[in-house]
Amino acid sequence: MFPMQGKPLEGIRVIDYSHFLAGPYLSRCLAALGAEVIKVERPGSGDAGRDHPYFIEDQSGYFMQQNMGKKGISVNVKDPRGKKFLQELVKTADVFVENYRPGALQRLGLGYEELSDLNPGLVYCSISAYGHTGPDSHRPGFGLIAEAKSGIMSMVGKPGEAPPLLRIALGDLYTGAHGVSAICAALLGRVKSGKGQHIDMALYDTLVSMHEYAVQCYTLSGNKEIPQQTGHDLPSSTLYGVFRAQGGDLVIAAQVDDAWKRFAALISTQTNSPDFATDTRFHSAAGRNENREEILSIVRSWAMNKTVDECLTDLDAIDVPCAKVQNIEEVLNDPQIQARGMILEQDHPILGKVKLANLPFKFSGYSTDIHQPAPLLGQHNQTIARDIGYDEETIQELIQSGVFYADPKVSDLNLDQA
Structure with missing residues (x-):
């Protein structure tokens, strides 16, 4: 056994202003590596991922898997007091993660230029369908759109038939994983320069980068060879x-x-x-x-x-x-998966014991297992506000005015101090 060490990102504070999948997956990875991740959600409905199945007792397994290990706040940033609160929080942060359409956060005064003025060392990571430059940068998109555009979808399925859905969010998860690498590199670069920077990640870019064969097949053939659907085998790799x-x-x-x-x-x-x-x-x-x-x-x-x-x-x-x-039943019962600890058990305040997929990180000096479940909406409003210097009177005013929002279960279960 190797002696246990501190996790590599301990002491790093991450503001997760993202929703659905790519951004939340990225920040979940950072939490596993030791970062303090504070998830920011809109009042009332929260992250749109909370509305994504599988559901049990109104809790989304989709949300729980991608947001474990995080603290959660719910604040109305359209209210000047809410915007001020988030700006004060950003001053204490090292990393800001967002995955909205380019321009959306600039309109809220939360773009890279605005936040880097407040915190020059901030590493700001944006994830979008097409990136922040180029003729399609303004267009909306999900992983499905990037899969279709990237050429990957055109190569799967039976010849002559419409290609199938991949059924895993390849673009989102792979972009999130690349985002982890880019953020860690930017944090290391900050040690030398003292300055942060803007990281611009695109789902479309990421999937195009995954072509280990198709791009070079086309370019090196003089633009003649275009990989096609092959069904159940690879004609270029028999058997x-x-x-x-x-x-x-x-x-x-x-x-x-x-x-x-x-x-x-x-x-x-x-x-x-x-x-x-x-x-x-x-x-x-x-x-x-x-x-x-x-x-x-x-x-x-x-x-x-x-x-x-x-x-x-x-x-x-x-x-x-x-x-x-x-x-999937066979996967979860596979002795190899069990031996590798790839199914993680957590104690959820509402559901009790839950089992979710683990991350693949395996280090000799520390465990990256996350045993802290995903936060209820607004679970850590008061905790985070106190941490950045807000007094009790101001916190209660923000609660009473609706700038802070919390799921009623937070109070019922006495979780607001967690």
Whole structure:
């Protein structure tokens, strides 16, 4: 065991003025790394993510997952007193995260120029669909829009059919993860320069950057090769794809020569294709790609005559990468996931024990598990106000005037001092 250390971002204060997913995921990661994250929400309805399922007792699991480990305030920034409060809070902060359409926060007096005047060391991270420059910067968008625009969606699904939804928020989460890297780099740069800066992250940019193959395929082919939908395998990487067996589906990755030789020998001994392993047409990647349909036909027949478990047992025995296509119940019961601590249990003040997906960070010197659940709306209004110097009379005035808002359950459960 390594001695436990302080988390790397302890002492860093983050103002999370974001909603839905990309920004909240980013700031959740910062909280896991030790930052104090203060989530700012509008009075009454709060973050729009609170209205996103799955719901239990009016609590959103979507919101809980992306906002764990944060303190929460709800303040009306359209009221001059609320705006003043947020500006005072920003003076104490290191990082400000927002994911509104470009121009929206400038109109509220909360843009980078305004806030950096108050706090020159502030690292201000903006996330939007298209970024703060370019002809589309004014347009609204979600991850779905970026997935469609980026070319990723055009390559998935069966040829000739409309592409499917990816069913995970690839653009939001990957942009959030990049935002974590950029913020940490900017904080390190601030140590040298003493100054913060504006980080401009776009969902569209992020997804285009993920093309490990398509962009260079097109540019290096003289703008001739455009990757298309391929269905269940990759024509440029035979054998690499999804195969149906009895009782389910599995994936096989035998595209590398050494793995292919072991795999071909297995197929030869278990099917009526004794020459499969010795056929010289299949001994190179190019040859396998050229004869892809013949190979796929034999492999599909092999898989369909076995159960998924039988296929996996045979492939594991010869060290060919493979896996069952698991549903979410199987994932949560997977001993590997359990051993890695990827399902996190928290004590929620309303729901009791809840289980949510953990972050993938694994450090030798400290745990990044977050056991503090997401805040109720306005849960820490008074705590944060006191922290930045507001007296009790002023705090009560802000509460009575509606500048501060809190879910009634905060008072009922005596959480406003938490």
